[in-house]
Amino acid sequence: MEENKYMNPYLAGFLLGLVLLATIYITGRGLGASGAVKSTTIAIVNSIAPEHTHSEKFYQEYLTEHEDNPLKNWLVFEVVGVIIGAFISGLISNRLSFKIEHGPKITNRLRIATAIIGGFLFSFGAQFGRGCTSGAALSGMAVLSTGGIITMFAIFGGAYAFAYFFRKLWL
């Protein structure tokens, strides 16, 4: 079956904005994604090497905030929802399939490597930015936070600045 077309971007943006607005109105906080990645990492490290997490400062700070259960976190629940929601949407629009997408000039193997490196850099940067495109840039813009908007410009500005050097990966 043919994949369905994507939604009109302005309509999708409007709906996304309403979801974000509802989130702020109901919970007092915005959306996020990288926070759940952080919780998951800490949970994994905590289960493998609990002595380690109780001595290192970063984990300590985090675990005291979360009563020793890093997965009991708003964003973890939200991201579980994202997985379900995206899956439902993919099902409805016939987009469920295992595949590797990459630019025409590169191999699958290189695409996997760049995905890992990109993911690594993005979430490493998100620690400094105190959030990613969702948590810092989008939610920050909604509440007009100075820090969020600076991060937003830095993300997109940075991406444009580096885009030329990595054009072979995509074009």
Place this chain on the structure above:
Amino acid sequence: MGPLVPDIIGNDLNYIVALIIGILFGMVLEQAGFSTSKKLVGLFYGYDFTVLRVFFTAGITAMVGVIALNHFGLLDINLIYINPTYLWSALVGGIIMGLGFVIGGFCPGTSICAAAIGKIDAMYFVLGSLLGVLVFAEGYPLFEGLYKAEFWGNVRIFETLGMSQSIFATLMVLIAIFSFWFVTKIEHKVNKTKPEKFKFSPYYISLTTVALILVISPLVMPDRRESLLNEANDKDKLLINEINKITPDELALRIIRGDNTLQLIDFRPQEEFSKFALPKSIHFTFDNFFEKDALKQLRIKGKNNIIITKDENEALKMAYIAFKLGIKNISILDGGMNNFAESILDKNSIEKTKNLVNNDTYEFRLKASNIIPILVEQNKSSGTIQKKSKRALGGC
């Protein structure tokens, strides 16, 4: 008044809310096409600006909504999470994220979304992002300096730039519309497609108009507090007969008896309140009416709120505003604090009224003038309204 967590929606239910919001978030992201890296990086190579359209429209919609809800008194902005500003960390982090974006083709949210529909590259991106946190965590002592440098607090962009919120928001809406037009031109150029003839769709025009009206309305329309204050200043509107009054004698008697249902709300300026205040009275300002915690204090069941001001006119205004905000159990002190001081506290003026009031009243007042100052000493007033609710915790 929002936010609904934690008062109306408890902290446990909030996790269910998170799940539902996540489902909606995931569905919209996937429907918008954010589950494919080719579409996402199109933004940086000029062939597909979907990301900019979706992102900007969403940001503007939520921004306009937050401004409007706050303006009309439905959302307490002081309880909302405002991402804190650590200048260098925000800049450096953002640039690293930008680099990750062009190399990896996703951002964390979109990678999760894409992984959910089977994109294998997205799954590896998620794996990489777990490693990113790990390295940051292990090297934290090294990064902590940069991470915490140049802290500006929870500042908002229009404060940083020194302009009004409405003007900034209007600019944002206009910039968004301009960029939608501009990127469409770029897309056609890069993809070598022919631009279609431009059409003014009624949907876009009406949505833009609504957004502009909402962001400009705080400039032209008085907000809830201003309009209430105007109404209260309008003498004809004051419901003089509908508001209970309590005489100084009755108040004195109830204070002496230690009446627990009394809640004395003192609106006098802070200096006067610090100099002298009735036992257990709470200092209040007009602004407190528009804060969630203060309103909660006034809404405690079984309490009789007695409004104390210098004179009665001021008390009537405050009572009117409280009434309009839905607080019904409210009375005012007859004649205000001036009258109370004259008839209960000041021995000289009590003497003067000796022949004007009946003997029991005179005796009572004399007694009260001795007891009340002692009670004042014993129960120093509880002071300013305590802020119990904290800003919501957010961010990643």
